[in-house]
Structure formats: C-alpha cells, structure tokens
Amino acid sequence: xxxxxxIALLLALVASIYSxxxxxxxxKGRYQALIESARNSLLAVYGLVSLSMAxxxxxxxxxxxxxxxxxxxxxxxxSLPYLLSALWAGNNGSLLFWAWLLSLFAAVMILQKxxxxxxxxxYAAAIIxxxxxxFLITLLWLxxxxxxxxxxxxxxxxxxxxxxxxxxxxHPPFLLAGYVGFTIPFAFAxxxxxxxxxxxxxxxxxxxWTLLPWLFLGVGNILGAWWAYVELGWxxxxxxxxVENASFMPWLVATAFLHSIMMQRRRGILKVWNLALxxxxxxxxxxxxxxxxxxxxASVHTFAESPLLAYLFLAFIGVIFFGSLGLLYYRSEELKGxxxxxxxxxxxxxxxxxxxxxxxxxxxxxxxxxxxxxSEAVRGVKISVAAPFFNQVNGPIFLAIILLTGICTLIGWxxxxxxxxxxxxxWPLVAALVLGIALVISGIRxxxxxxxxxxxxxxxxxxxxxxxxxxxxxHRMSGENYLAAFFALIGANRPRYGGYIVHIAxxxxxxxxxxxxxxxxxxxxxxxxxxxxxINNYTLTYDNLDSYxxxxxxxxxxxxxxxxxxxxxxxxxxxxxxxxxxDQAVSEVAIRSTLVEDLYVILVNWDEDGTTAFKVMVNPLxxxxxxGGGVFFLGxxxxxxxxxxxxxxxxxxxxxx
Amino acid sequence: xxxxxxxxxxSFVSLPVAPVMADSSAxxxxxxxxxxxxxxxxxxxxxxxxxxxxxxxxxxLIELKLxxxxxxEQVIQFxxxxxxxxxxxxxxxxxxxxxxxxxxxxAILAGGGVISIALKRWVWRGRQxxxxxxxxxxxxxxxxxxxxxxxxxxxxxxxxx
Numbered sequence: 030x031x032x033x034x035x036i037a038l039l040l041a042l043v044a045s046i047y048s049x050x051x052x053x054x055x056x057k058g059r060y061q062a063l064i065e066s067a068r069n070s071l072l073a074v075y076g077l078v079s080l081s082m083a084x085x086x087x088x089x090x091x092x093x094x095x096x097x098x099x100x101x102x103x104x105x106x107x108s109l110p111y112l113l114s115a116l117w118a119g120n121n122g123s124l125l126f127w128a129w130l131l132s133l134f135a136a137v138m139i140l141q142k143x144x145x146x147x148x149x150x151x152y153a154a155a156i157i158x159x160x161x162x163x164f165l166i167t168l169l170w171l172x173x174x175x176x177x178x179x180x181x182x183x184x185x186x187x188x189x190x191x192x193x194x195x196x197x198x199x200h201p202p203f204l205l206a207g208y209v210g211f212t213i214p215f216a217f218a219x220x221x222x223x224x225x226x227x228x229x230x231x232x233x234x235x236x237x238w239t240l241l242p243w244l245f246l247g248v249g250n251i252l253g254a255w256w257a258y259v260e261l262g263w264x265x266x267x268x269x270x271x272v273e274n275a276s277f278m279p280w281l282v283a284t285a286f287l288h289s290i291m292m293q294r295r296r297g298i299l300k301v302w303n304l305a306l307x308x309x310x311x312x313x314x315x316x317x318x319x320x321x322x323x324x325x326x327a328s329v330h331t332f333a334e335s336p337l338l339a340y341l342f343l344a345f346i347g348v349i350f351f352g353s354l355g356l357l358y359y360r361s362e363e364l365k366g367x368x369x370x371x372x373x374x375x376x377x378x379x380x381x382x383x384x385x386x387x388x389x390x391x392x393x394x395x396x397x398x399x400x401x402x403x404s405e406a407v408r409g410v411k412i413s414v415a416a417p418f419f420n421q422v423n424g425p426i427f428l429a430i431i432l433l434t435g436i437c438t439l440i441g442w443x444x445x446x447x448x449x450x451x452x453x454x455x456w457p458l459v460a461a462l463v464l465g466i467a468l469v470i471s472g473i474r475x476x477x478x479x480x481x482x483x484x485x486x487x488x489x490x491x492x493x494x495x496x497x498x499x500x501x502x503x504h505r506m507s508g509e510n511y512l513a514a515f516f517a518l519i520g521a522n523r524p525r526y527g528g529y530i531v532h533i534a535x536x537x538x539x540x541x542x543x544x545x546x547x548x549x550x551x552x553x554x555x556x557x558x559x560x561x562x563x564i565n566n567y568t569l570t571y572d573n574l575d576s577y578x579x580x581x582x583x584x585x586x587x588x589x590x591x592x593x594x595x596x597x598x599x600x601x602x603x604x605x606x607x608x609x610x611x612d613q614a615v616s617e618v619a620i621r622s623t624l625v626e627d628l629y630v631i632l633v634n635w636d637e638d639g640t641t642a643f644k645v646m647v648n649p650l651x652x653x654x655x656x657g658g659g660v661f662f663l664g665x666x667x668x669x670x671x672x673x674x675x676x677x678x679x680x681x682x683x684x685x686x
Numbered sequence: 687x688x689x690x691x692x693x694x695x696x697s698f699v700s701l702p703v704a705p706v707m708a709d710s711s712a713x714x715x716x717x718x719x720x721x722x723x724x725x726x727x728x729x730x731x732x733x734x735x736x737x738x739x740x741x742x743x744x745x746x747l748i749e750l751k752l753x754x755x756x757x758x759e760q761v762i763q764f765x766x767x768x769x770x771x772x773x774x775x776x777x778x779x780x781x782x783x784x785x786x787x788x789x790x791x792x793a794i795l796a797g798g799g800v801i802s803i804a805l806k807r808w809v810w811r812g813r814q815x816x817x818x819x820x821x822x823x824x825x826x827x828x829x830x831x832x833x834x835x836x837x838x839x840x841x842x843x844x845x846x847x
Contacts, residue, residue: 368811370811404783407782415729418787422787
C-alpha cells in the first residue's frame with residue numbers, strides 16, 4: 030500500500046510538470062491538442078494524488094503501523110473519525126492533504142464552464158500545476174508520508190490527546206482549504222499579468238474563487254478559537270500565537286482584496302493594488318505553512334522542525350513574492366489608468382481607508398510575529414512578543430475598521446451630499462448614542478469598551494437601517510409584503526447583502542471579544558471538599574474528587590455545585606486526563622455557557638490532604654463569538670452562492686402563436 | 687487502587703497546591719506581563735499545564751515580592767534580571783523595540799498620506815473632466831428606488847457589485 034501511495038505521488042509529479050509545460054507551450058504555439066493533453070494531465074494529477082491519499086487513509090484505517098506516519102499518529106484504540114483526522118495531524122500527512130486539495134481545486138477550476146477569461150485558463154493552470162509540483166517534490170523527498178519502518182510495532186503512539194476533540198475533525202481541513210484555495214486567484218492574477226490581459230476579466234473570474242478560501246479560512250480560524258477555548262484550558266480563545274497570526278494575516282489581506290476588487294469593477298481603479306494584494310495573500314499563505322513547519326518561531330502549533338524544509342519553503346516564498354512583484358513592476362505602465370473621482374466623501378474613499386487599515390493590521394501582526402527574529406538579528410537580544418503587544422497595537426486599528434464598516438455602508442459611490450449624509454446617518458447614530466448612554470448609565474465605565482460598543486451598535490444600526498429602507502422601497506414598488514420584500518432584496522443582490530451579513534457577524538464577534546477582554550473575572554483558589562468560593566454572582570461548592578479508568582487513560586474528575594444568587598443551577602465537572610501513551614496531562618475544562626456569560630472552571634491540581642486548586646473564570650459574551658461565527662458562515666455562503674441562470678426571454682414569434 | 691493511583695498522579699504533579707493569597711489583581715497583572723518558562727509560549731497567567739514546573743514557582747515569587755512591599759515594576763525587573771528580556775510578554779517600549787510598537791502606526795499614517803494625496807488628485811482630475819463637470823445631477827430623492835431599479839435591470843455583472 031505504501032508503494033502504491035508513493036508511486037502515485039511520483040507519477041503525479043511527472044504529470045504536473047508535464048501539464049505545466051504543456052499548458053504554456055500549447056498556449057504560446059496555439060496547439061489546441063497540446064492544451065487538451067495538459068488538461069487531461071491536470072485531471073490525472075487529481076486522480077493520482079487522490080489515489081495516494083486513499084492509500085494513506087487505508088493504511089491509517091487498517092492500522093498499518095509499518096508506515097512511520099501511521100505509527101506516529103494513530104493507535105488501535107482510536108475511533109474512526111480520529112483515525113481519519115490523523116491524515117492532517119502530522120506534517121507529512123497534512124502536506125499530502127494540501128496537495129490533494131490543490132489538485133481538487135485545479136480539477137474543479139479546469140472543468141468549470143466559463144464565458145469570461147477563458148484565455149487565462151492555460152497559464153493559470155500552468156501556475157497551479159507548478160505549485161502542485163513544488164508540494165509533490167516536498168512530499169516525495171522531504172516529507173514522505175509513506176516512509177516505512179524496518180519493523181512493525183504492535184501499536185502506534187496514538188494521536189496527541191489535545192487533538193482528540195471534534196475541532197480536530199473540522200478545524201484543520203477548513204484552514205487548509207483556505208490556505209490552498211488562494212492559489213487559484215493568485216494563478217489567474219499572474220496569468221493576467223503574463224498575458225497582458227489586465228482588464229476586469231480576471232477579477233470577474235476569481236471573485237468566487239477568492240470568496241471561498243476566504244470563507245474557509247475565516248471559519249477555520251473561528252473553529253480554532255472555539256477549540257482553543259474548550260480544549261486548551263487557559264480560558265482564552267486567541268493567544269496571538271505565531272501560527273494563529275499566520276492564518277489571520279492572509280485572511281485580513283484577502284478581506285482588503287475582496288473590497289478593493291469592487292473598486293476596480295465599479296470604477297476601473299486600483300488595478301496595481303489589487304494584483305499586489307492577491308500576490309501578498311498567496312505569499313502569506315505559504316509563509317504560514319513555512320512558520321508551521323520550519324520551527325523558526327516558537328509556537329504551540331508547530332510540527333516537527335526540519336531545516337531543509339524551511340529552506341525550501343523560504344526559497345519558494347522568495348520566488349513567488351519577488352517574481353510576482355517583478356512581473357507587476359514590469360507591467361506597471363500598462364496598468365496605469367486615468368483615475369477620476371467626483372468627491373472626497375464617497376464610498377471609494379472609505380474603501381481605500383478600509384484597505385489601508387486591513388493591510389495595516391496584517392502588517393502589525395506580521396511585524397509582531399517576526400520581531401523576535403529581527404530583535405535577535407539586530408540587537409542579539411531574545412525577546413517575546415505575545416498577546417499584550419498584539420492587543421495594544423491591533424486594538425485601535427480594529428476599532429477604526431469597525432467604524433468604517435458602518436460609514437461605508439451608508440455612503441454612496443461617487444459622491445454623497447451633506448443632506449444625504451445627515452439623512453443616512455441620523456437614525457443609526459441616534460440609536461447608537463441612546464444605547465451608549467444606556468450602557469454608561471448601567472455602570473459600564475471602561476473607556477475602550479464604551480467606544481467599542483458604541484461603534485458596534487452604530488454599524489449594526491446602519492445595516493438595519495439600510496435593510497429597512499431597501500425593504501420599504503421594494504415593498505412600495507412590487508407590493509410584496511415586508512418579509513417577502515426583505516428576502517427578495519437579499520436575493521436580488523446576494524454579494525452585497527451577504528457582505529452585510531458578514532459585517533453583522535464581525536460585530537457579534539467583536540462584542541464577544543470586548544465583553545470577555547474587559548469584563549472577565551478570574552480567581553484561582555484551593556478548596557477542601559465542602560468548601561465554597563464566590564466569583565461575581567456565582568458560588569461554587571467543591572463536592573468531591575474521583576477517578577476512573579478508560580481504555581486509554583485515567584481520568585481525575587472533580588464535581589462542583591454551582592449556585593447563582595443562592596439558587597442551585599447545576600454541577601460542573603472539570604477533569605484532568607492522564608493518557609497512557611502521552612506524558613502530557615490534558616485539562617478538560619467545565620463550561621456553563623449562557624448568552625450573557627460563561628462560567629469556566631479548570632482543575633489545576635490537587636494535594637494528598639484533599640486540597641484541590643481550581644481556576645475559575647467568568648467570561649462575558651463569549652457565546653456571541655460562536656454565534657457570530659455561524660452568522661459569518663451564513664453571510665459568506667449568501668455572498669458566494671451562484672446566481673440562478675437567467676431564463677431566456679420568450680421569443681416574439683412564439684409569444685404570438 | 688484509587689489511593690495508589692492518586693499517589694502516582696501526585697508524584698507526577700510536582701507542584702504543591704499553592705492558593706493565591708496576595709492581592710490577586712496585582713499578581714494577575716504581573717503574570718500577564720511575564721512569559722511562563724515551561725516552554726508553553728503562553729503568559730504566566732494563561733499557562734495551565736499540570737506538568738508546568740515554572741508557573742507555580744513564578745507566581746509564588748511574585749506574591750512573595752509583593753508581600754515584601756516591592757512594586758510591580760521591581761518584581762518585573764527581578765524576572766528580567768533573571769531570565770533576560772524575553773521573559774516579558776511584550777517588548778518594553780524603548781530603544782529598538784519602538785520599531786515594533788510604532789512602525790505599524792507610522793506605516794498606516796504614511797499610507798493615509800499617500801491616499802489623501804491620490805484622492806485629491808483624482809478629484810481634481812474629475813472636476814477637470816468635461817463629462818463629470820456637466821453631469822451635475824442633483825441628489826435623487828428616491829435614491830433607494832433608483833438603486834433597486836438599477837439592480838433589477840443590471841443583472842449582467844456575474845454576481846458582482
């Protein structure tokens with residue numbers, strides 16, 4: 030089985046290199062047959078990489094421990110879903126999954142029917158196949174998932190217990206699909222540059238191809254945050270760890286890109302900027318992979334360190350980044366346009382500012398992530414850059430982005446008069462002010478939180494107001510009832526209204542972040558059984574400590590009765606798992622979640638005399654982050670969903686019959 | 687059996703149970719500013735690894751020094767002297783570190799400057815343009831109605847607005 034997988038990869042490499050060359054030669058010499066053959070090779074790459082992945086999945090499921098990867102990441106007691114998830118638990122398997130996703134996206138791209146940018150497909154496909162070849166080379170010679178051991182172990186080491194969480198089944202595939210997916214828009218952008226087809230056609234083609242990985246990456250990040258919150262047991266959801274940053278940066282730049290391509294489409298401006306953004310997005314995805322797999326920067330997420338792999342990725346990043354920017358510079362004369370605008374107060378201005386801030390946030394995150402390396406190189410002093418830095422630097426930038434989200438919703442393209450501004454902004458502003466004052470009266474004093482809540486509510490009301498006016502106009506014109514008019518409004522322009530739904534999701538997530546950052550309470554306390562502790566309105570009484578054995582681990586479990594204002598509301602059971610195959614103990618936190626706040630209890634440790642230490646937290650509004658994640662997915666889908674093909678107009682002659 | 691197991695896990699758990707007695711908010715603030723030395727890359731306040739041998743010791747030291755009347759700055763400086771600057775969760779705002787703290791804002795301000803110059807130039811160019819100069823169409827009262835009509839009519843943008 031290992032041989033089948035390896036040989037399939039080898040053949041896929043040959044096919045991908047052939048395909049890339051044949052696409053270029055076929056396009057240059059206008060040999061349709063050669064292009065057809067390149068196309069078939071591309072499909073063959075998909076088939077071969079699928080075969081290789083199927084071989085690894087088969088080995089995982091059938092416990093073929095002679096394969097080192099299977100022995101390292103699985104064991105006989107692992108259930109089927111986690112056996113399958115072991116595919117992306119290690120460096121080599123996840124690279125194979127990466128290569129498979131890329132071959133899948135390439136196949137979908139090539140089979141897609143398109144009436145614009147057909148001419149760009151051969152070059153774009155060649156670039157995708159070249160990228161594919163890079164990953165296949167890495168897999169074959171540096172990260173071979175089919176490496177065999179000289180003996181067959183009786184059992185494998187098993188999956189890292191921290192990874193045994195439903196998050197493991199969905200978070201990595203979403204994230205990887207996000208990373209990989211950006212190859213397609215990047216390839217079309219480079220194809221457009223190479224072929225001097227620098228109009229709007231590449232932008233039209235890649236909007237959905239950008240939206241999809243952007244959605245995957247966003248959802249992947251939110252799932253990662255949720256997983257960290259429920260599994261890692263430190264009470265937070267985002268630690269600004271280098272690898273978290275690595276997946277956040279391309280998302281930020283892609284967000285800027287999704288906004289700025291609207292400017293090119295509507296007004297024909299920012300052509301160079303759009304190309305630069307998609308080049309940057311793709312480079313950042315490869316940079317993220319480099320960070321995860323090189324061990325250059327300490328992180329909780331890193332796979333095994335491999336210097337050779339690090340150099341290879343670094344070289345690849347260099348080629349992509351400098352090669353693409355060089356090409357962009359070379360073509361810059363052809364990209365110049367006579368940009369004209371009517372007014373400074375317009376959607377265009379707010380979009381430019383939001384682009385600046387999104388890229389600025391990505392830059393701040395990048396600088397913070399690599400600053401330990403810079404500091405060591407420049408001063409020879411090792412330093413750490415952790416969450417407090419990122420919160421302080423990115424906090425104000427994100428606040429400004431949120432405010433702009435509200436402003437650009439209600440400001441028109443081209444120009445907006447003062448009268449219009451007042452008319453559009455009056456009610457949302459009044460509503461947000463009323464809410465802000467109510468918050469101050471209710472005792473909220475943290476300046477940052479008040480500003481953030483005010484901005485969030487302002488954005489929320491602007492979107493509601495926009496929906497209300499659109500629905501009303503539609504109702505008046507078509508006579509539909511308000512509900513039907515509302516859904517018809519959204520259906521008629523899914524990209525726009527999907528975007529607004531995403532904005533609402535961001536507001537919900539921001540609420541969760543602000544609530545849990547400024548109003549969290551935390552206590553660490555040692556209790557004897559029957560003793561109680563109080564935090565905010567909760568009283569927790571420590572009932573008992575117990576332990577039990579399962580097939581793979583020993584579980585130490587504690588029970589606490591939870592009272593809210595004296596009334597018993599339930600019992601929480603924070604636990605610690607001691608897996609036999611892993612040295613590291615795992616905290617299983619106990620969370621009582623409501624829409625208002627989470628009560629979060631971690632079992633820290635215990636002593637022979639029965640004293641047990643707990644860390645207890647109250648995290649306000651965290652649930653809204655997960656609700657926001659769901660809304661984000663929904664909004665992204667609404668914006669992505671293909672429009673129904675228009676029915677052809679009835680022919681006059683038929684109508685007369 | 688249970689006792690043997692508990693003894694086993696206790697030997698595994700090297701830390702004594704150390705209830706936090708000092709002013710917990712000051713301890714919490716300081717432990718936010720320090721990186722735990724167990725290799726977890728998290729701040730002291732966030733590390734909850736049961737095998738972590740450093741969090742308990744660091745927290746106990748923080749409490750001890752606070753109880754002795756040292757200020758937060760003195761306590762933090764003690765750790766910097768012990769472990770070097772990398773014990774701090776964010777680089778101190780001085781010297782070369784200011785690059786990390788200020789460069790993002792400087793870059794955004796510079797970008798803002800470029801955008802404002804470009805915008806002014808584009809608007810100036812727009813005002814010179816004969817097409818735009820004549821197209822002084824007044825604000826439309828029924829803006830939304832028009833937008834609606836526009837959307838219903840213009841449906842050829844491949845889902846692109």
